[in-house]
Amino acid sequence: MAQTRLDRNEQINGWAFVMPALVLLGIFMIYPILWSLWMSFQVGRGNNFSFGGLANIQRLANDALLVQALTNTIIFFIIQVPIMIVLALLFAVALNDATLRFRGLFRTILFLPCVTSLIAYSSLFKSMFSNDGIINQALMSLHLVSAPIPWLTDPFWAKVVIISAITWRWTGYNMIFYLAALQNVDKSIYEAARIDGIPGWARFWNITVPMLKPVILFTTILSTIGTLQLFDEINNITQGGPGNGTMTLSMYIYNLTFRMMPSFGYSATVSWVIVAIVAVLSIIQFMIARDRRRGA
């Protein structure tokens, strides 16, 4: 009897705590999502649309640009996300060491990039990497290159610029999460490990990484979604060019909506491709987690 009352209390409290968020999300997400689902079955231009059944999905199958956007997005994801997460982890661990000098200064400086606005830092990077820009001038005066590198006019180098820009902007951001999480790690575990003579890198892999696992998972999911939605940087630095070399899914959706004949139905369909990818990734991640639990 007492048990059920406690259960009911838990239920009431559970709903009470999440209700404000759910109500707001219900209003500001559910309707737009239903609209976008409905739109993905419509074909036509702007306000002239009609029910098209699966026509948009058929269009997906033949869309070479979509494939290119997908490929670019995956390249950004595979190269950029691991670099950033490893860097952020290394920074966080180094800065969490109480014996490090100038710790506060380093921490502050490494955080700095994430206070800039996306638009501001994008135009900053664009001007730094322009043909006569500061980066090329520095490289040439150091005799590292003999001719200016075509940073923004060559599809390969443009990808390098985008990856550098995102890494610059977001590494400190991820570091915040790791540093905050490291504070919750009990320092005595490290002390015990140190006394037992376990070397630094082993402490990193065997204590720090497992302890930070929830946060690492969290930032990885965020970075995945962030890469899939990569837009502001692309739009402000390369607009998807040169030669579609930096076209991402979100940039493509934007082009479909605002630069080309506005086909909202098809751009909604492409948006759902992103959701489908995330769903598949989540299922994979869920299955891996389950297998591991079984194995353990």
Add this chain to the structure above:
Amino acid sequence: MTRNVMRWTRTLAIALTGISMASVAAAAAELTVWCWDPNFNIPAMADAGARYTAAHPDTTFNINNVSQDEINQKLQTQLLAGVSDGLPDIVLIQDDNIQRFLQSFPGSFVPLSDSIDMSKFADYKVAAATYEGKSYSLPFDSGVTGLFYRSDYLEEAGYKPEDVQDITWNRLIEIGKDVLEKTGHQLIDMDYNDDGQIIMMMQSTGQWYLKDGNEPNIIDNPALKASLETFQAMAQSGLIKPVSDWTGYTGAFTSGEVAMVPQGVWITGTIKSMPDQAGKWRVAPLPALDGVDGATHYSNNGGSSWYVLASSEHQDEAIDFLKTVWAEDVDFYQGILVNQGAVGSLLAARDGDAYKASDPFFNDEPVWQNFSDWLAQVPAVDYGTFTPEARLAVRAQLPNIANGGDIDQALQAIDAQLRQQMQ
């Protein structure tokens, strides 16, 4: 019913918040205008507005600086949502971008050909904004092209102004190689994310990316092929300095780095922004494409026009304003020509004094007269609906072509991307 209630609520809200007093609102009309260039179309519109307000004190103007991207974003979102709050009365839209608006949001723009005689304007400008037999634009600036060049660099390489007069692109490439060798200056600069250079060469033959309405005109388009070959030849000879954006583009010639600028007439203001280069610049007609039927020295790049939104509460004032100033006031066109370097599309404006004057900056050549003569000879093309898609498809291939890629394969790729996007 609901509409009335809503309108009433809104009036009440406006009165309550004290944004504007009802008595004033009833008599006066403030026309809101969206346009984007503080050195060009904004002051031109401000001048036009001032002229109209002088004659009609009740009508005032609120000119907002809104970038082209922002216009696309806001206009499209609101037209699709069917919400007109906050939309302007008059908006400036680039010519090759208007058809998608007219076709996507029918009824959202006022057909101006009902009240304004369109035969007063250059044909190709009117054609760009004609949809289902009606013209929606008040044609504004022309993008008639010319070859701006540094006569001092040319002279240093042993050439005279006559040597670039009415030549072909292949001849220009030969000259360019000499100039590069003798002066160290590259011929032109170009952003590979912009196909303006290709458009200028192609349109000079009367061809476009699309034909017969909306059929892609890519693979069997000799003008496009010749344009891409010319571009490749220039790039492979090291005559093109690649830049990555507009600032880089203008910087390369205002700093004196490159020798020539093939461009629409609206670039004049930028070139003249360097007074210390006065007398060093001249303008020749655009070179013609080699071996293409219908090749001329006249083409167009860019240019935009004014549109009245159907949601405007001051439609009558807006139309009357465009009619009396933009479609009749020849004197006004002389002013914006002198002050902003804006070559309008009103044919009568060409007879004004300013158009006949010669310009000391360009070695006392009658540049404006030349441009307006060329303007009348620009081959008209039908931009069709899918020009933005075509331009994106062409841009995607430019870096590859510049690096020596196969042109036929590039044409196939452009055609494929364009066809895929045309849905």
Add this chain to the structure above:
Amino acid sequence: MSLYMLRRTGVYLFLSLAAFLSVFPFFWMAVGATNKSTEIITGKMTPGSNLVVNFQTLLSQVDLWRVFGNSFLIAIVSTILTLAVSSLAGYGFEIFRSRVRERIFQLLLLFLSIPFAALMVPLFVMISRAQLTNTFTAVILPTIASIFILFYFRQATKAFPSELRDAARVDGLKEWQIFLFVYMPTMRSTYAAATIIVFMNAWNNYLWPLIVLQTPENKTITLVISALTAAYTPDYGVILLTTVLATLPTLVIFFVLQRQFVQGMLGAVK
């Protein structure tokens, strides 16, 4: 010991290089604010004398105080409401588990991945039907229930010691009291990190305010920067100056809250 020194030197070198790369664009931005546009695009690295001119140009184009006021109002209100609503929900989802809520939470994670461009048009229709266009409410409301911050708080709550909650229950505290008097003070550094992030997002939000805010007097500083950048002939001196000004508030917020981290760390060392 010498191995230790070597490793230490390596760490310092690594951090110094990273610090240089982090700070260089800021240096470039600050120097740029004092130069002319033409000097900036040709890579001038030394401070110039154009700061006053750039300032005057900026002031002649925008009502700077108004714009900053708007940005602050939006960012502060958004931050407070977002932290309240999302931390409540993050706590709720983690502490009180039920199968239905788990399903809802998984669905929310999926929603997080929908690009905003896909939802913008219907959202705009809703806002305009509610007669909210051109209001700050319209900018703030859809961002309050942030799935992302909710997710963050749920992850952080995993580290909230259950003994604390049990002890508070034994003491007879109600659930809301536990949240207010035990959870919130304990999770100070989590709130500090979240504040930085939410404030920055609100301050830097672009596409949605662009669509919703229609009159110049309601513009935010981010909209001003984007308008300057999108100009036909962008004046990089003015752009970089505005960028410096727009970065200052987020910088201050960050410095203030950084103390929270430091305190947290010192506390942990003791």
